[in-house]
Amino acid sequence: MHTPNASSTEHTDTATRILDAAQDLVQQCGYNAVSYGDLADVLGLTTAAIHYHFSTKADLGQALVARYRKRNAAARSTIWAEEDGARGRLVQYVNGYVGILEHGGLCLCGVLAADDETLPEPVRREVRHFFAEQEDWLTTVIAEAHAEGAGLAGYDSPREVAELLLATIEGAMLTTRDRGPDAYRARLHRLIDTIVS
Template structure:
């Protein structure tokens, strides 16, 4: 039997993760099978099972990787600027980039399937939203009188939850091709104007 290098294994696993993420972002978790992945990647389903024995293993790995990438992007935003408004604008741009590529936030899509997700995938998805809320809370807590500007929000955490809900919800309502990015950004810019004028 021919030896398979660690690099080849890693490369194949990465290709599987990339393809699984792209398909889930466009179709949803339950509409993606190992057969779909095998066809897209020109692999056998056995090859996919070798790297990810179950769909739950694959789903957890996809979300964990998505969380790590997002954490790096948020850290970069924090490092680039101290201005609350600019941080929020750049944060919105992360989501706009996903929309531009024809998908939705991976965890937003998965949250819609929450009742049918395996427990380990559900935990990763909740962890993603907790990460976002914690980060936004810390950003908004640095802004002066943020909660005073958002009626009904008594704390930076409540304002963070509202902001995150708006970002995720606007992805769904602005998904149509016509001017989607412009209207998505304009909608959220209005909220940013309220939070950090």
Template sequence: MAKDASATTDNRPDTDSRSETADRILDLAQERIQRRGYNAVSYGDLAEDLDLTTAAIHYHFPSKADMVEALVRRYRQQSAAMRKALLEEHDTLVGRLEKYVQRFSSPLRRGGLCLCGVLAADESTLPEKLF
């Protein structure tokens, strides 16, 4: 069987090839996890708010751990791209630092916390797969 060229080496879709539905799921999951924590987010809540079935979410992310793994991967990719842009767009350390703080404080203004910080707080209850 031919391997999908858009898949990563671990057979999961790369962020660039992910469907619009999967991105909508991840967007809402991230917002909810940052506000409520890992354990307070369910596929049922996500499905209801996205007008999907839980089966549709399971199609994209077979388990909650798979979803969060994809979410953290996407978050890290976005963070790396943001840091690269900071270096290219700002000549001064102060300018870079101001934009960096602005970027990472935006979840606070929306009532949430840093995704990785929230997951770290939930560490004792996270599935082993996420380590």
């Protein structure tokens, strides 16, 4: 078995610290407002050290969203395994977004989507993959409930309901942020109750 040497472990740790700091800053300020200088100040590194790990901001952004997608996929897998029904799965899914608000941020990909036209293409592509994955997963969850008669008035397919739910999850993060996580949670739980009552 290969044992990583101290230098490769240090490299990974520094890259992780950079990604963690970048995610915090982007979730609070937006992609275009964050510079390598900001990251250097937060981390106590030089900008050259950040460039060593992520040559360009596009490289950093792409790595950031790829990691976010991977973590989100793992969270969805856990929800699927631990919850039996559509309502429980949707509630747990929403609670993940509530947790983001509780920590003072917004969904990373929601923030990035607001900057879509100015994002580098690799970052834009990762963000669009994220939303496609969310819609696919929500469609699968809602389709199971839909087969049992659940749905939403005026929406004919689980895909349409999934698209509406995801748009509401992302949009409500912005419109209820000043009211706090509890108001956000309450609004989304009411929508879930309507979908799978």
